[in-house]
Amino acid sequence: MSNVLDGKVALVTGGSRGIGAAVALRLAREGADVALTYERREDRAADLVEQIKAAGRRAMALAADSADADAMSAAVDRVAAEFGRLDILVNNAGVFLVGPVEELGLAEFERTVAVNVRAPFVASKAAARHMTAGGRIINIGSNMAERTVFPGFALYAMSKTALVGLTKGLGREMGARGITVNLVNPGPTDTDANPADGPNAAMISGFTALGRYAAPTDIAAAVAFLAGDDSGYVTGATINVDGGFTI
Known part of the structure; x- marks a missing residue:
């Protein structure tokens, strides 16, 4: 029996660790x-490439700062050129700059917007040139876009909320071409940046209905569903994989 995504080519931004790595492996x-x-x-990144190749798939890793719009566009074009097509784009790369609003400067604002908002726009714009019917654009946001329970998250929550509008707008625009955007x-997800055994983990888990963190593979499962037929x-949909954090 063939695999769901046989013959497809995917690009995962920020794919070397955490959720991005889990997504890359699941798609492979x-x-x-x-x-x-x-x-x-x-x-x-090199280790992940070897794992993907060991699964019998082609793989490549590209050094690219998501804050560099030209680098992001070039990365998308190179993947399409090297693999001959591009079917799935997962806009996963992000920065997490938090603190009291009066202590956040324009530098933090500009980098947050560049990575969390502009990069998905630029990568999606580039990907749209290569995708055909059946293409998939999947943005990775945050539960903080819907429920901000801690102080200091205004900048981060703002940037992730912007992805709701981007997703809906692109979903409407790409629909006529048979390309979906979600x-x-x-x-709360168990990663290096937010470990499930960290000092605040018990409190954070308490905000979820399930009382625990997600594994990166839980997020990857949702992405895999959205990537498939x-x-x-x-x-144009938002899927919360948050253990009930936002209910």
Whole structure:
């Protein structure tokens, strides 16, 4: 039996660790050839490429700072050129700059918007040039876009909320071409940046209905569904994979 994504090519931005790495591996296991971008952790990116190749798929890693619009556009074009097509774009890369609003300067604002908002727009714009019917654009947002329970998250929540509008607008625009655009909002997820055994983990878990963190693979499962044929009538939607954080 063939895999769901056989013959497809996917690009995952910020794919060398955490949720991005889990997404890249899941898409590969579903049959896709997978490219990923990374900013600093070349070692992790290289290791992930080897894991994808070991699963029998083509893989490549591209160094690209998501804050660099030209680099993001070039990365998308290179993946399409190297693999001959592009079917799935997962806009996963993000920055997490938090603190009291009076202590956040324009530098933090500009980088947050550049990575969390402009990069998904630029990458989606570039991907749209290569995608055909059946294409998938999947944005990775945050539960903080719908429920901001801690002080200091105004800038981050603003940037992730912008993805709701981007997803809906692109979903409307791309629909006539048979391309879907959707948003996944993870809740507390066990990553290096927010470990499930961290000092605030018990309190954070308490805000969820399930009382625990997600594993990165939980988020990857939702992305895999949106990347496949079974989600063909889902577009412009937000899927909260947050253990009930926002209910």
